Amino acid sequence: MIKLAIDAMGGDYAPDITVKGAMQAIKEFPDLELVLYGDRERIMPLLTDSTRITVQHAPRQIQMGEKDPITEIRNNRDTSMVTAFEAVKNREVSGVVTAGPTQGAIVAAHLIIRRIKGMKRVALCPNIPTLKEGGAIMLDVGANIEIRPEHIVQYAEFAHIYSQAVRGIENPTCALLNIGTEPGKGRELEKETYQLLSENKLLNFKGNIEPKELLTSDIDIIITDGFTGNIAMKTFEGAAKAFGLALKDEIQKTFAGKLGYLFMRKNLSNFKQRFSADEIGGAAIFGVDGVVIKAHGSSSAYAFKNAIRQARLAVLGDVVNKMKERIQDSPISE
Amino acid sequence: MIKLAIDAMGGDYAPDITVKGAMQAIKEFPDLELVLYGDRERIMPLLTDSTRITVQHAPRQIQMGEKDPITEIRNNRDTSMVTAFEAVKNREVSGVVTAGPTQGAIVAAHLIIRRIKGMKRVALCPNIPTLKEGGAIMLDVGANIEIRPEHIVQYAEFAHIYSQAVRGIENPTCALLNIGTEPGKGRELEKETYQLLSENKLLNFKGNIEPKELLTSDIDIIITDGFTGNIAMKTFEGAAKAFGLALKDEIQKTFAGKLGYLFMRKNLSNFKQRFSADEIGGAAIFGVDGVVIKAHGSSSAYAFKNAIRQARLAVLGDVVNKMKERIQDSPISE
Numbered sequence: 001m002i003k004l005a006i007d008a009m010g011g012d013y014a015p016d017i018t019v020k021g022a023m024q025a026i027k028e029f030p031d032l033e034l035v036l037y038g039d040r041e042r043i044m045p046l047l048t049d050s051t052r053i054t055v056q057h058a059p060r061q062i063q064m065g066e067k068d069p070i071t072e073i074r075n076n077r078d079t080s081m082v083t084a085f086e087a088v089k090n091r092e093v094s095g096v097v098t099a100g101p102t103q104g105a106i107v108a109a110h111l112i113i114r115r116i117k118g119m120k121r122v123a124l125c126p127n128i129p130t131l132k133e134g135g136a137i138m139l140d141v142g143a144n145i146e147i148r149p150e151h152i153v154q155y156a157e158f159a160h161i162y163s164q165a166v167r168g169i170e171n172p173t174c175a176l177l178n179i180g181t182e183p184g185k186g187r188e189l190e191k192e193t194y195q196l197l198s199e200n201k202l203l204n205f206k207g208n209i210e211p212k213e214l215l216t217s218d219i220d221i222i223i224t225d226g227f228t229g230n231i232a233m234k235t236f237e238g239a240a241k242a243f244g245l246a247l248k249d250e251i252q253k254t255f256a257g258k259l260g261y262l263f264m265r266k267n268l269s270n271f272k273q274r275f276s277a278d279e280i281g282g283a284a285i286f287g288v289d290g291v292v293i294k295a296h297g298s299s300s301a302y303a304f305k306n307a308i309r310q311a312r313l314a315v316l317g318d319v320v321n322k323m324k325e326r327i328q329d330s331p332i333s334e
Numbered sequence: 335m336i337k338l339a340i341d342a343m344g345g346d347y348a349p350d351i352t353v354k355g356a357m358q359a360i361k362e363f364p365d366l367e368l369v370l371y372g373d374r375e376r377i378m379p380l381l382t383d384s385t386r387i388t389v390q391h392a393p394r395q396i397q398m399g400e401k402d403p404i405t406e407i408r409n410n411r412d413t414s415m416v417t418a419f420e421a422v423k424n425r426e427v428s429g430v431v432t433a434g435p436t437q438g439a440i441v442a443a444h445l446i447i448r449r450i451k452g453m454k455r456v457a458l459c460p461n462i463p464t465l466k467e468g469g470a471i472m473l474d475v476g477a478n479i480e481i482r483p484e485h486i487v488q489y490a491e492f493a494h495i496y497s498q499a500v501r502g503i504e505n506p507t508c509a510l511l512n513i514g515t516e517p518g519k520g521r522e523l524e525k526e527t528y529q530l531l532s533e534n535k536l537l538n539f540k541g542n543i544e545p546k547e548l549l550t551s552d553i554d555i556i557i558t559d560g561f562t563g564n565i566a567m568k569t570f571e572g573a574a575k576a577f578g579l580a581l582k583d584e585i586q587k588t589f590a591g592k593l594g595y596l597f598m599r600k601n602l603s604n605f606k607q608r609f610s611a612d613e614i615g616g617a618a619i620f621g622v623d624g625v626v627i628k629a630h631g632s633s634s635a636y637a638f639k640n641a642i643r644q645a646r647l648a649v650l651g652d653v654v655n656k657m658k659e660r661i662q663d664s665p666i667s668e
Contacts, residue, residue, distance in 0.1 A: 067516075131579060131580060145513065145520070177565070179476060179479065179561060179565065179568070186561070187479050187480050188480070210572075211565050211566075211569035211571075211572055212569070212575065214572045214573075215572055215575075215576035216576050227513060227520070227562070228562070228565055231511070231513065231565055232545075232565055232569045234513070234544055234546040235545035235546070235566045235569040235573070236569055237546045238546035238548045238549055238550065238570075239549060239570050239574065240577070241550060242464075242465055242549035242550050243573075243577055243609075246608050246609070247605050250601045250604045250605040250608070251598060251605075253601065254600065256597045256601070257597065257598050257601035259597045260594040260595065260596070260598030260601070263590045263594030263597065264585060264590065264591050265594075266588065266590065266591075268581075270584045270587075271584040274580050274584070275577075275580070
């Protein structure tokens with residue numbers, strides 16, 4: 001049995017979608033057992049089938065717009081997020097899934113579950129909906145914004161082990177996000193990281209990747225520091241938003257456009273779906289001693305179920321222990 | 335009369351589009367005089383109207399894919415780009431327009447025209463096609479990748495003066511590209527730059543801007559270091575490319591989609607046009623002692639004409655001298 005904790009109150013549509021997603025996951029995976037942390041009174045009426053699901057009451061929740069998640073997590077230990085993360089720390093479960101605030105999840109992972117010994121930084125690692133089937137993963141996108149080349153290499157190793165276990169890719173390719181493809185490109189950080197990645201025996205390193213190839217390349221793992229990764233990811237999100245608005249605007253300008261839309265509606269909806277995070281699940285938080293998956297705040301039940309699926313695969317693939325072994329074999333200095 | 339140098343051989347479709355663009359600009363602006371630098375034998379047959387246009391023969395040109403523009407520019411002084419830039423240095427013209435390789439133009443600006451005294455760095459400043467009429471400008475997007483907060487502030491001041499002169503915005507707003515909107519966000523670089531920008535009396539500083547708002551905000555000037563700016567710009571370009579491919583792919587999957595496309599063709603073409611660089615012109619290179627506009631390598635004659643228009647406005651607005659005065663009033667230490 002794989003036992004996971006669920007932050008049932010995290011996300012824009014909780015507990016509705018978290019409870020539904022949990023029940024869907026249970027139906028799909030016979031080896032799964034879930035513990036839902038949250039407001040029992042709100043969860044129970046939604047839990048129409050409690051097969052392999054238990055509920056642990058947590059009276060409070062972290063608000064999605066919380067400005068100071070660190071203080072919030074330090075001071076309030078009775079929230080659904082904190083109690084769910086504590087279940088990982090206490091080895092009651094092997095992993096946790098939350099759709100709560102990203103910074104809150106990173107802080108909780110760090111403060112409650114704590115880093116793997118020898119792992120120097122944690123990283124936030126979302127899926128990128130590239131044109132390739134299954135997409136890519138990119139890290140770090142914001143957990144650590146000032147960082148050293150050795151830390152980036154550890155990120156890459158973690159992502160390598162994770163991609164093998166969760167995404168079923170035997171020898172995943174990885175590339176360094178940079179402003180040019182030649183080896184000498186970038187700041188000192190990229191130059192030194194490039195060198196270390198080239199020498200690394202575990203990784204299938206393919207050199208630099210420019211952001212303009214981010215969505216069209218077939219690279220499996222894109223590695224960068226948290227500042228650069230965050231800029232790239234948010235630029236992508238912003239472009240998607242602006243393109244959507246402009247496309248809608250242009251279509252509505254003429255009668256022919258509106259007519260064409262009637263024919264094309266399904267195609268446009270499939271197009272939108274292609275860049276949606278729903279299919280793939282959530283972002284992984286790498287580097288702590290347990291599996292942590294952060295589902296999108298606006299997750300549907302289906303997306304949340306996929307985030308649970310992702311956590312299950314990471315536990316099944318023994319990702320955390322494999323990374324521990326890797327760190328023992330190739331430790332890095334402080 | 336405003337006299338500008340034109341690198342007639344730069345760009346993917348030169349000299350065809352550069353000569354056509356030059357003739358269009360002459361027709362539009364009676365106060366304009368142009369000197370075309372390039373292969374006389376190829377230019378002359380295209381130059382059907384030589385009103386206020388002279389041709390200076392330059393036997394060589396820098397190839398668009400040139401890997402080592404610095405050596406190329408140092409060693410070959412008889413290229414169309416170098417001779418056109420030398421005309422600025424020798425005060426024969428007030429500015430230069432090229433559609434040649436970007437790195438070549440930055441290096442040529444730096445080595446031939448040279449920096450304004452007291453200006454610590456040059457910057458590449460393209461237009462960003464935001465949803466707001468006229469778009470925004472962003473700098474630096476790749477001229478300097480390791481930089482200090484004071485340099486970024488000079489960029490902002492230059493962009494302020496330029497936006498007043500060329501874009502006719504009385505009190506342009508500017509914002510710092512960052513991973514969050516609160517003042518304390520970002521690396522040390524962003525924190526210190528934020529502080530300096532807040533204290534600056536010339537600027538209309540509006541705080542941080544996240545990349546997800548890049549295309550939908552109404553900010554006039556977006557400021558960042560060359561590495562981050564390059565990442566954001568290329569991510570945007572890559573997203574546009576991927577969205578275009580995926581949209582086409584989805585439309586072609588069904589008969590209804592293809593039918594809808596027939597009605598919507600004009601709307602989709604207008605949509606594409608909205609994010610095209612053609613309307614606005616080229617990227618400005620700030621910081622050297624003369625006006626330099628770098629048109630897109632794949633410019634049409636119309637886009638190249640607009641880049642000439644932009645150079646004319648920068649000369650008319652006396653942008654370089656105004657920046658010199660600003661530097662004298664508020665010099666920064668090395």
